[in-house]
Amino acid sequence: MEITPFALERWFAEHEADNLMLAESGIRPLAPGRFDLVPEGMGYVIPTNGSPELRDRIGERYGRGADEVLLTCGTQEANFVTLAALMGEHAVVVTPTYQSLHALPEAFGSVTRVELDAADGWGLDPDAVAEAVRPETAVVVVNNPNNPTGRVHGAATVEAVYEIAADAGAYLLCDEVYRPLADAGTAPPPAASLGPYGVSTCGLSKGYGLAGLRLGWLAGPPEVVEAAWQWKDYTTISPPAVSHRVAEQVLDPETEATVLAENRALAAENRERVDEFVTEHGLDWSDPPAGVNAFVEAPEGFYGGRSFCERAVAEADVVLAPGEAFDQPEQFRLGFGSEPAHLEEGLSRLDAFLDRHA
Ligand SMILES: Cc1ncc(COP(=O)(O)O)c(C=O)c1O
Incomplete structure (x- = not known):
């Protein structure tokens, strides 16, 4: 079995340490001081799910009970153990999408891609x-809201895709981390x-600002x-105890409402600034209705997304995500979930860089 190298993770590993990041796909991190970080014990979480x-x-948010939920190490592991459990011969994957959502089923079996x-x-x-x-077909895989485009597929579309999967006896796996x-x-x-064939994955990384948990x-x-839990016995056994403790607090309905309202307000404010940036430079973008990912057409004269991102990091010390990773x-993906001052600094550098090349 072979797995394709994760293009975006490799790109970040090369550039993220020494440059200004405008490629994070989630909202900026919350301050750890907001939470009690001390779990009851430092052993495994028991039960390990x-x-x-x-x-x-x-489970309540899905109309499901405790036995219909498994806690994992990030949405990444949730996708991994779900796909390991579900994958048979064939999957249908809606692309462009986060690389693991097609690379894993491609490693386990065969995939037909459906392009947005x-x-x-x-x-x-x-x-x-x-x-x-x-x-x-064992599983149909969708990411909604979508990374990298920010597109939100509405209720009618999601329900229609669910019916198609269910009629074929396939599960619909929807990564809903955004x-x-x-x-x-x-x-x-x-x-x-949506019913007996619907599976959702999610986590605290992108919307809550708790990726490090x-x-x-x-x-x-x-x-x-x-079946996914059986796979998890071989990957990470239990969720991390400190993270579990924080999850108990941030998913308390009152705290959750406060945190998400703050994060959505920050995303809305930053989105305005990105709108100004793309308008000023005459760039086409995905104009995302939710989330903090803007998928933008590379400016003319840069020979596409990768070359534009390479020049931006070399000349402006700003890290963007090349569209090739998707x-x-x-295209390139610009993440605007950071503190406004950080975004401002990054966009100002890109303004100057683009003006020099105009
Ligand atoms: C669609 C999607 N799913 C999962 C992940 C990984 O999420 P986590 O940090 O919760 O493992 C990402 C990260 O960018 C993502 O974009």
């Missing part, structure tokens, strides 16, 4: 999913709430959660 109280609280339609603001056509599904940044008016229904989960039918060579 997470405390029943916390799983129950998470750039001309339709990166919309998802359920008919294209229906055409790609085969009798041996969903907490979408407000009630924008957020589509989570896949796990490495705390995620999956929610779905009990047989999927049980098989979209004409």
